[in-house]
Amino acid sequence: MVVHPAVREQLEQGSPSSPSRRAGSKTKYLRKARMYYVYILRLSSNKFYIGYTNDIDRRLKEHKNKKSYFVGRENNFELIYFEAFNDISLAKDRERKLKQYGSAYHGLLKRLKFL
Numbered sequence: 001m002v003v004h005p006a007v008r009e010q011l012e013q014g015s016p017s018s019p020s021r022r023a024g025s026k027t028k029y030l031r032k033a034r035m036y037y038v039y040i041l042r043l044s045s046n047k048f049y050i051g052y053t054n055d056i057d058r059r060l061k062e063h064k065n066k067k068s069y070f071v072g073r074e075n076n077f078e079l080i081y082f083e084a085f086n087d088i089s090l091a092k093d094r095e096r097k098l099k100q101y102g103s104a105y106h107g108l109l110k111r112l113k114f115l
Contacts, residue, residue, distance in 0.1 A: 003079045023078035039082040043074040052095045056082060081112055
C-alpha cells in the first residue's frame, strides 16, 4: 500500500488528542469527537475506489489484507485523498455525491490533477 506524500503529511499531523480545558471553570475534559472519513484510492488498474469509514487506518489495512472485494482483486493501491467529517450523515452524503460521478467527482479529480 502506498500513501500519496501530501496525504501522508495530513495523516501524520492527525487530530489533537489532548484534552481541552474550558476557560473560567474547573478542569473539564471534552470527549474526543468521532471522525468519519471519505477517501479515494487509486488502484493499480488506474481505476478509483471511493469509500467512507470511521477508522481510516483500520480500513486501509483491510484493503491491504484483501478483505474488500473490489480493492482485494487489485495488486496495489494508493490513498490519494481523504476528507474528515464529524457527522456520519455528512460523510455518507459526500460519498454518495462522489459515487454519482457527476460534477463533484470530476471537479475533485481535476483539482487533484488526475483528469
